Amino acid sequence: MRNPPTQSPVSSLGERLRAAPSRAAVTAVFESLRPDLLRFAQWLARDRSIAEDIVQEALLRAWRSRDALKDPAAARPWLLTIVRREHARLYERKRLELVCLDDALEVPDPAATAAADPDVLALRHAIMKLPIEYREPLVMQVLGGFSTEEIARELELTATAVLTRLFRARHKLRELCAAGPAAAAAPDAAPQGEPA
Amino acid sequence: MICEDARLAIGANPQAAGAELEEHLRGCAACSAWREQMRQLDGGIRRALAAPPDYTVPRAARATPRWREYALAASVTLAMAAGLAVWLLRPSDSLAREVVAHVKGEPGSWSSTLHVSAGAIDHALKTSGVGLDLTSDRIVYAQSCWFRGHYVPHLVVQTARGPVTVLILRHEQVRAPDEFREGGMSGVIVPAGDGSIAVLTRGSGRVDEVAGELRQEVHWLPEPAGH
Numbered sequence: 476m477r478n479p480p481t482q483s484p485v486s487s488l489g490e491r492l493r494a495a496p497s498r499a500a501v502t503a504v505f506e507s508l509r510p511d512l513l514r515f516a517q518w519l520a521r522d523r524s525i526a527e528d529i530v531q532e533a534l535l536r537a538w539r540s541r542d543a544l545k546d547p548a549a550a551r552p553w554l555l556t557i558v559r560r561e562h563a564r565l566y567e568r569k570r571l572e573l574v575c576l577d578d579a580l581e582v583p584d585p586a587a588t589a590a591a592d593p594d595v596l597a598l599r600h601a602i603m604k605l606p607i608e609y610r611e612p613l614v615m616q617v618l619g620g621f622s623t624e625e626i627a628r629e630l631e632l633t634a635t636a637v638l639t640r641l642f643r644a645r646h647k648l649r650e651l652c653a654a655g656p657a658a659a660a661a662p663d664a665a666p667q668g669e670p671a
Numbered sequence: 672m673i674c675e676d677a678r679l680a681i682g683a684n685p686q687a688a689g690a691e692l693e694e695h696l697r698g699c700a701a702c703s704a705w706r707e708q709m710r711q712l713d714g715g716i717r718r719a720l721a722a723p724p725d726y727t728v729p730r731a732a733r734a735t736p737r738w739r740e741y742a743l744a745a746s747v748t749l750a751m752a753a754g755l756a757v758w759l760l761r762p763s764d765s766l767a768r769e770v771v772a773h774v775k776g777e778p779g780s781w782s783s784t785l786h787v788s789a790g791a792i793d794h795a796l797k798t799s800g801v802g803l804d805l806t807s808d809r810i811v812y813a814q815s816c817w818f819r820g821h822y823v824p825h826l827v828v829q830t831a832r833g834p835v836t837v838l839i840l841r842h843e844q845v846r847a848p849d850e851f852r853e854g855g856m857s858g859v860i861v862p863a864g865d866g867s868i869a870v871l872t873r874g875s876g877r878v879d880e881v882a883g884e885l886r887q888e889v890h891w892l893p894e895p896a897g898h
Contacts, residue, residue: 513723514720514722514723517723517724518720518723518724521724523723526723594715595715595718595719598715598716598718598719599719599724599725602716602719602720602724603724606817613716614720616684617713617716617717617720618720623683623684632791633783633785633787633791635779635780635782635783635785635812636812636814637683638679638680638683638684638779639679639683639777639778639779639780639814641682641683641684642678642679642682642683642777642778642779643776643777645682645683645685645709645712645713645716646682646776648712648716649712
């Protein structure tokens with residue numbers, strides 16, 4: 476069972492693709508999904524410029540193999556999967572996860588956080604602090620709408636291991652948020668991740 | 672379905688539904704309340720992820736007075752010294768407590784019955800710099816888990832007396848076998864080379880045989896970079 480994604484612009488875009496599977500239509504679909512892809516990449520990489528590189532590279536790869544996209548309605552999960560793999564590839568090459576959380580969390584962008592409620596803000600900080608092995612399946616599930624089986628296949632884990640990671644991710648978020656927003660935002664020595 | 676399984680399923684996906692789960696929830700107020708809490712948390716996570724992460728002014732762009740740097744360095748040194756003292760002097764029973772707490776955080780590990788592939792076992796061990804000459808068909812769960820500042824192999828091994836959990840703790844020393852009973856589990860932490868091995872089971876079963884066997888079979892590989 477696929478989880479409901481937070482936004483699902485795919486159906487109307489899919490119709491456009493079916494109606495006119497031209498280069499222009501494919502480009503339009505890719506461009507429409509770009510903000511979603513970028514947000515997904517940003518939560519994985521925790522760095523805007525790296526996320527932009529990842530999305531750029533992913534879209535390039537997707538464009539080259541656009542014939543593989545048989546079902547236009549699957550454009551979103553297909554592209555998200557390519558983004559995730561690109562992130563994993565880049566991580567292996569460059570150890571991307573070594574983002575300094577001290578720098579990353581100390582001065583939030585006022586424009587981005589002014590309207591946020593404190594609980595959501597604390598959760599955002601806590602998610603940023605999750606090690607990659609917990610953050611990645613959580614973001615895939617909640618933001619990408621991937622099912623447990625799809626995450627397991629993608630991360631080369633058993634379904635039980637994915638369930639455990641998702642359980643622990645939420646458990647850790649609860650712990651961090653229960654300790655108060657300051658604890659969730661406080662920099663610490665949490666692991667910055669391991670190869671995806 | 673028992674509460675442990677229901678909570679794992681809900682914690683992994685609060686939107687999950689299934690006949691078996693719903694039937695359990697109808698008869699279990701505690702798990703129903705847990706689902707409510709998890710669904711609330713999930714709503715928050717969705718809102719949190721709805722926008723990209725906040726970005727920041729790079730640290731280098733902000734001027735820091737020099738006295739603050741010295742004060743920071745001094746306080747970090749003091750904190751590290753205090754932390755080191757606490758680390759060295761902490762009682763071994765706190766290790767057992769943390770082992771049990773960690774295992775309780777992965778309730779699904781006990782119910783696993785499928786054999787783990789040799790590649791997955793190898794990954795869990797090598798990530799932590801551990802070699803283990805154990806027949807892989809006895810291992811039904813293998814993860815590399817973050818524990819006390821290091822990645823450690825977390826295995827569940829099937830034995831004639833049921834599943835036992837094994838944490839191979841390369842960086843934790845104990846002087847002698849330390850038996851414990853904690854949170855509905857019993858086990859032992861035995862010295863092994865420069866580190867130790869925690870073996871535990873649910874209830875009050877004996878695990879010293881397994882611990883003894885593992886002591887013979889574990890060996891330390893060169894530690895992976897970054898650990």
